[in-house]
Amino acid sequence: MSTDLMPNRYRPGESDLPRRESDLIARRDEVLGASYRLQYRRPVHFVRGEGMWLYDPDGRAYLDFYNNVPSLGHCHPEVNAAMAEQAGRISANTRYLEPKLIDYAERLVDTFPSELDRVVFTCTGSESNDLALRIARFASGNEGVIVSTYAYHGTSAAVAAVSPNLGDAVKLSPFVRMVSLPGPAGVPESQAADFFEAQVRAAIVDLNRRGIGVAALLIDSIFSSDGVWVDPPGFIAGGVAAVREAGGLVIADEVQPGFGRTGAHMWGFERHGIVPDLATLGKPMGNGFPIGAVVGRKAPMEQFGATARYSNTFAGNTVGIATADAVLAILQRDQIPQKALAMSQRLRAGLEKIAHQPYGVRAIRNAGLFFGIDIGREGAPAASRRAMALDVVNALRDDGVLVSTTGANEDSLKVRPPLVCQAEHVDLFLAAIERALIKVAG
Amino acid sequence: MSTDLMPNRYRPGESDLPRRESDLIARRDEVLGASYRLQYRRPVHFVRGEGMWLYDPDGRAYLDFYNNVPSLGHCHPEVNAAMAEQAGRISANTRYLEPKLIDYAERLVDTFPSELDRVVFTCTGSESNDLALRIARFASGNEGVIVSTYAYHGTSAAVAAVSPNLGDAVKLSPFVRMVSLPGPAGVPESQAADFFEAQVRAAIVDLNRRGIGVAALLIDSIFSSDGVWVDPPGFIAGGVAAVREAGGLVIADEVQPGFGRTGAHMWGFERHGIVPDLATLGKPMGNGFPIGAVVGRKAPMEQFGATARYSNTFAGNTVGIATADAVLAILQRDQIPQKALAMSQRLRAGLEKIAHQPYGVRAIRNAGLFFGIDIGREGAPAASRRAMALDVVNALRDDGVLVSTTGANEDSLKVRPPLVCQAEHVDLFLAAIERALIKVAG
Structure with missing residues (x-):
């Protein structure tokens, strides 16, 4: 079992952050304290949400394949x-x-x-x-x-x-x-x-x-x-x-x-x-x-x-x-569950193709639009599998796609897009995860 | 101690209710069940709120001297x-x-x-x-x-x-x-x-x-x-x-x-x-x-x-x-706490005058706009004091004013208006509680 309380979190000093972010984080630590953990090596800050997308202060769009609260999309x-x-x-x-x-x-x-x-x-x-x-x-x-x-x-x-x-x-x-x-x-x-x-x-x-x-x-x-x-x-x-x-x-x-x-x-x-x-x-x-x-x-x-x-x-x-x-x-x-089923089938089929490549995708499990994707080769040490999963999560974040990790060893990607995702979003995600896996496994 | 779980509640069959209400209550009991208790012998139903006031489907206004969640008034x-x-x-x-x-x-x-x-x-x-x-x-x-x-x-x-x-x-x-x-x-x-x-x-x-x-x-x-x-x-x-x-x-x-x-x-x-x-x-x-x-x-x-x-x-x-x-x-x-203090003093002074009348107000306690008003004469049996407090609460409800009870014997009125109440509301409440006390004690 991972001894880290939240592997996919920002650790002070780990990344070079712009002043705007590092100042905010210092204030945040002072008033909200240790219970509040930020996701990603380079935390994200969003100022607008719409459907499957979140936007940062510079107007950059992030595809949300993680948040399972706004199932109908952001700001419906x-x-x-x-x-x-x-x-x-x-x-x-x-x-x-x-x-x-x-x-x-x-x-x-x-x-x-x-x-x-x-x-x-x-x-x-x-x-x-x-x-x-x-x-x-x-x-x-x-x-x-x-x-x-x-x-x-x-x-x-x-x-x-x-x-x-x-x-x-x-x-x-x-x-x-x-x-x-x-x-x-x-x-x-x-x-x-x-x-x-x-x-x-x-x-x-x-x-x-x-x-x-x-x-x-x-x-x-x-x-x-x-x-x-x-x-x-x-x-x-x-x-x-x-x-x-x-x-x-x-x-x-x-x-x-x-x-x-x-x-x-x-x-x-x-x-x-x-x-x-x-x-x-x-x-x-x-x-x-x-x-x-x-x-x-x-x-x-x-x-x-x-x-x-x-x-x-x-x-x-x-x-x-x-x-x-x-x-x-x-x-x-809008028959959202039925549409979610169709999108989950498309996502699963695309992931299975990727899993045949030598990128170190060990297994794919899902029920509808809740996916666990095991990262790291069979037989690799737990710590290296976990590190690889984290690298993939952060590579995706840098590429403008949000996911995180789960599992006893935290070496599974946790993927659960809003249920309103459509074929174009699934395809964008599939291309992004392949890029991230190539970057990390390559 | 009162053995009733919630003295100020509606009990089926206790009051003759219009069909509109009794049908709703039957449906409510069927799906929400026993955890859900309604206040008052004749439950209230509100369709609009504004400041200190709540309005029922017939347009009747109720002065809210009970709800401490909308401190700034209803629907601010x-x-x-x-x-x-x-x-x-x-x-x-x-x-x-x-x-x-x-x-x-x-x-x-x-x-x-x-x-x-x-x-x-x-x-x-x-x-x-x-x-x-x-x-x-x-x-x-x-x-x-x-x-x-x-x-x-x-x-x-x-x-x-x-x-x-x-x-x-x-x-x-x-x-x-x-x-x-x-x-x-x-x-x-x-x-x-x-x-x-x-x-x-x-x-x-x-x-x-x-x-x-x-x-x-x-x-x-x-x-x-x-x-x-x-x-x-x-x-x-x-x-x-x-x-x-x-x-x-x-x-x-x-x-x-x-x-x-x-x-x-x-x-x-x-x-x-x-x-x-x-x-x-x-x-x-x-x-x-x-x-x-x-x-x-x-x-x-x-x-x-x-x-x-x-x-x-x-x-x-x-x-x-x-x-x-x-x-x-x-x-x-808007310096709401300071205004609440002023209103609490006006309310307290008015209640003290009423307490000098032979209506059976035993004691008044408050901190700001949170009041406990003990009902029933010194030495009266606990059950009769509790019954009198409940009668006052229901007389006030029938008169268009909302309060409830508290305390080990549930014989204290619990009075806690939104903090934005003004002199006119305090004076309306004082007149109403005097009417209710006369009705119940008379």
Whole structure:
């Protein structure tokens, strides 16, 4: 595992920066401090965004193949108009009767299997996962949580404690168990489901043996921070069933895969053919506006809601709801998930061609428009693979294309363009990544 | 203590509602469920907001003396223009270099004592308190948290576990200790400081005796959920010093008192003459936009930030920052805290006159424009005082004025108008509350 907290970050003194940038960074360090890390050896600064593009102060355009919050593209005029119009009329909280809140809640749960028919709004994906853990612990009466080896689920105390991705400095909960994924463990696809189920069953035995019990299996169906391990579809089903048998709930963390990212499906869990008990939403839900949600089955949601007094001041306010409503309407009207699927196929085909060249592309994995591209030759030392991935990321940045890294060794490119990308953007990206690989591998 | 989770709420079947409302409520219950509670025996529905006023679908105006999020008034045009303008240009995250983020961070910390010179942004007050607890536990190496008897600090798992106000259904952390406040304990003001310090010292001894140690004293300087216990200013100082001696940090929860609510002072802790280690911000920071922050001393903030990888996707994004920046600029330019102080004096004087009438106003407490008004005669049973307070709240609602209740027995009116209220609004409120008291007490 990489011991660096964020490999793709700016390190002071590493690059010669223009005075304009270095002065800003000095001020930034003085007031925002160490929690704030900039991406890239030479950080970027954007003053304008539009669709797939971001522009720096000199007017240079950057193709965004990284940001999965503005799924509908940067500064979407319809979404912004809905937000501004509502903000000018009323920003009401959920303690008042508001038809728009109810309309949107109904439309949102309609995109889920019929078993999931209740929603509680939050402001961030972290709040969604934190609330889902509270509900699962309440409903199961248990404490234990099962996650993947390198999972990241957010930033609140409770959620960070079940996010091994955060590294040694953030203590894990004594109630969390990590399960290996078949892909990174080198298990062939034909045995993936059995392997995963066996891992989950072993974790359940251990949790029960200690009297902790299983509250939840918490999984991001594309296992993004583990390095994007998506195949074979359905490999999680046996583990899901084992957790249910043990009295635990299944939480699908849809903060990254949700809202059409995986292509064709609206929700990532659908690709695996399972129905969770709770699904947690965030990032693209408001195309940038802070809004999230927990959608779930009636029984656990009502058990929690009727006894624990949950309220969240900003969550579900009409401005956030109007914004999210516009996002959902556009996703459905413009068939964004279906288009994302077509673009993901074009991107995959182009990457496979590139992988046949001797540039050191080890593997390509994706679900829709979420790609993990392993960089560095088979058998090369982990550190050199990681260094090469970082070199590729920075070469792309210098070429005006934004991506970053992921995975236990941070040697996978993390590629997740806004879902509105078109053939021309895919082709620009393919040409740029080939140039970057030639530059780095050459 | 009231066993009701939220006394001022709508209960199905309690009131005869028009079909329009009852149908909406039925749909609402079906999709949002039990977590969502409506205020008032006859819930309200607003379609427009402007300054101090909210309007229902029939055009009826309600005077808002309750909502402390839109401190600058509902639908403030300048704030909304700043939000919309930024959203149309770029919504960038903090991994990119953004001068506006740095400018606002500097202007925000400038409103604090010089020892507090670092800021980390969040999206909600709950996230702010959750992060502050993480920082305090990291920096102190301890786990224990000291709060007031009836404290409420938010909704994440970690914060709910130190919020006794949530009632028996939400389990408290084994590491939290509650301290009684001098006011509700009936301690005279002359002994308040000693009483509070003794309570805190006893909690420290207990935490140390069990090897838990003290991570933080977490206090809202106006103790709003305890019933608004603000006097005498400075009574918390000895307790603050005791926690520091024991190696703990002092967290000022400024989510409710901050941004000028207490009048004259920008921050509630200033009224008590103390300087905390961390201050947590939320509610009025963006006049409705979901944004919060932790402002703190360099040492604990950097210790946490350098080792724990904290990142929050939506927090500090340029749209939230532009909105909060407009709010701060208006607060300072228009001297809102100073005006709030003047209005609070007018309101207090009017309420004192009313309290001399035989209407059953037991006591009035306030810091600036945050008032607790105890309803029901001295010696009356707790249940009848609570019922009377609820009757007053609902009489005011029927008269077109919004307030709610607070306190351990929920027999205090919680009154906290937007800070832009003027003499005419104060006078309208005074006339309305006198009418409500006569109606209920008569």
